[in-house]
Amino acid sequence: MSSPIWHPFTQHGLGEPIPLVTHAEGAALFTADGRRVIDAISSWWVTTHGHNHPRIMGAIAEQAAQLDQIIFAGWTHEPAETVARGLTGIMPPALTRVFFSDSGSTAVEVALKMALGFWLNTGRPRQRIVVMEHSYHGDTVGTMSVGQRGVYNRAYAPLLFDVDTLPFPAPGAEARTLDALRHLATAPEPPAALIVEPLVLGAGGMLFYPPWVLAELRAICTAHDILLIADEVMTGWGRTGTLLACAQADVVPDILCLSKGLTGGAVPLAVTMATDAIFDAHRSTDRAQMLFHSSSYTANPLACAAAAANFAIWRDEPVPARIESLVERQAAALAGLQADAPIIGARQQGTITAFEVGSAAGDYLAALGPRLLAFFREHDVLLRPLGNTVYVMPPYCIGDDDLDRVYATIAAALRTL
Numbered sequence: 001m002s003s004p005i006w007h008p009f010t011q012h013g014l015g016e017p018i019p020l021v022t023h024a025e026g027a028a029l030f031t032a033d034g035r036r037v038i039d040a041i042s043s044w045w046v047t048t049h050g051h052n053h054p055r056i057m058g059a060i061a062e063q064a065a066q067l068d069q070i071i072f073a074g075w076t077h078e079p080a081e082t083v084a085r086g087l088t089g090i091m092p093p094a095l096t097r098v099f100f101s102d103s104g105s106t107a108v109e110v111a112l113k114m115a116l117g118f119w120l121n122t123g124r125p126r127q128r129i130v131v132m133e134h135s136y137h138g139d140t141v142g143t144m145s146v147g148q149r150g151v152y153n154r155a156y157a158p159l160l161f162d163v164d165t166l167p168f169p170a171p172g173a174e175a176r177t178l179d180a181l182r183h184l185a186t187a188p189e190p191p192a193a194l195i196v197e198p199l200v201l202g203a204g205g206m207l208f209y210p211p212w213v214l215a216e217l218r219a220i221c222t223a224h225d226i227l228l229i230a231d232e233v234m235t236g237w238g239r240t241g242t243l244l245a246c247a248q249a250d251v252v253p254d255i256l257c258l259s260k261g262l263t264g265g266a267v268p269l270a271v272t273m274a275t276d277a278i279f280d281a282h283r284s285t286d287r288a289q290m291l292f293h294s295s296s297y298t299a300n301p302l303a304c305a306a307a308a309a310n311f312a313i314w315r316d317e318p319v320p321a322r323i324e325s326l327v328e329r330q331a332a333a334l335a336g337l338q339a340d341a342p343i344i345g346a347r348q349q350g351t352i353t354a355f356e357v358g359s360a361a362g363d364y365l366a367a368l369g370p371r372l373l374a375f376f377r378e379h380d381v382l383l384r385p386l387g388n389t390v391y392v393m394p395p396y397c398i399g400d401d402d403l404d405r406v407y408a409t410i411a412a413a414l415r416t417l
Contacts, residue, residue, distance in 0.1 A: 035380050106270055126190060131163045198231075258270065
């Protein structure tokens with residue numbers, strides 16, 4: 001009997017095999033048919049310290065014996081308070097307020113609502129949102145609206161709202177991006193906010209741009225009173241080599257979105273952090289000015305316990321050293337691959353490496369993508385190319401042997417295909 005499950009980003013009509021994973025440890029997944037699979041993409045960019053980290057698993061188990069779930073509208077609990085205090089202790093000091101949600105998409109939806117609510121509640125209503133070409137911020141209606149239009153959301157176009165789009169700051173063409181924002185900033189209807197993925201556009205093809213561009217975007221927003229939303233759902237928690245990608249540009253956004261690595265990748269949780277100015281614009285004796293957003297599982301205690309344990313790992317264990325080591329090992333592995341294989345556009349940002357196969361232009365529906373995916377799956381490596389763009393983003397705990405095997409498998413795939 002076939003499974004009744006409808007999997008995400010999966011074309012079931014192709015009949016591709018779907019392995020059954022039974023357990024995981026560190027950088028490895030184990031399947032029902034006895035295979036050990038190297039997780040080279042951190043299970044869709046979420047797993048930081050490795051699967052089933054004992055401190056995170058222990059925290060979840062301990063919390064499960066005390067409090068599983070409670071409404072968060074007008075109530076609170078200690079795990080949420082611990083996470084909020086922990087975040088305000090390690091994130092930029094200007095980000096004083098923590099709003100909980102349950103996924104990266106909802107964190108961005110909340111950020112958009114915060115931005116529009118800020119302008120309305122301060123008596124200066126603005127509606128325009130500025131985005132970057134090739135960006136991706138999630139799959140809910142609001143996040144699809146601020147992402148790249150195309151194959152991801154073509155069927156849902158009637159639901160989406162209009163945005164203003166900046167060209168991607170490709171090497172040598174960064175001024176075009178900055179000039180486009182300056183032009184929008186001085187328009188008769190100024191934008192409410194600019195939303196960016198700092199330094200790395202993930203699903204758009206692992207496209208990288210330099211910190212100085214992000215710093216200039218921040219400066220333009222500041223000069224023209226435009227809110228800056230940083231979507232660090234993927235880039236946060238060390239992926240780019242620093243706790244936040246924004247840190248490399250010495251940039252503090254007005255609104256910050258975090259998820260994925262917030263719990264070490266163990267369970268779903270997200271936060272949207274904001275400045276006092278954003279919070280104060282919603283704080284009133286008028287109930288109509290509150291932020292109208294929630295989900296049933298806002299600040300779920302089990303998820304918050306996992307996040308608190310993640311903070312403890314960052315505090316007590318040499319996580320920055322592990323990240324630095326992975327950055328160096330990734331660089332060496334990519335250089336070796338580049339010397340031996342026909343890859344295009346080899347690049348690295350922190351712990352992330354990426355390149356194209358066959359064509360410099362990324363194409364999510366490229367025919368090569370499923371062939372690469374099948375080869376990697378058959379050779380017990382979890383890599384999920386973005387069309388003809390291959391990227392490696394492993395947990396920080398991955399060992400040398402496993403990382404070498406990942407790149408050896410990539411090289412074999414290129415020779416074979």
